[in-house]
Amino acid sequence: MSRLTIDITEQQHQALKAMAALAGKSIKQFTLERLFPPGSEDQAAEELRALLAERVAEAHRGEYAQGTISEIAEKTLHSESSG
Known part of the structure; x- marks a missing residue:
């Protein structure tokens, strides 16, 4: 399996973390579902x-x-x- 690393600001990280939490998902799961919708x-x-x-x-x-x-x-x- 490959790993993807991106640099984001602390503010972007907090926003991503909040969006994932609101969706009831981990950051990884939330991001993958946004990048690759079902x-x-x-x-x-x-x-x-x-x-x-x-x-x-x-x-x-x-x-x-x-x-x-x-x-x-x-x-x-x-x-x-x-x-």
Whole structure:
């Protein structure tokens, strides 16, 4: 399991502690539920499936970029910076 450490002010810590206490939860539980609401993993997976399905359909229709990943990224970055 990974550990996450963040620096917050004493005032922010007290506010977070109070919000967690009002919800009847530990700071850890309160924070994790706020960061990752129930169902958010399912929603993210569904959005990824939809995106990939669209990309596969585009590829089947012959709609894909020519070139290497580096060339495509460079071309994209260049067009975004000039437009």
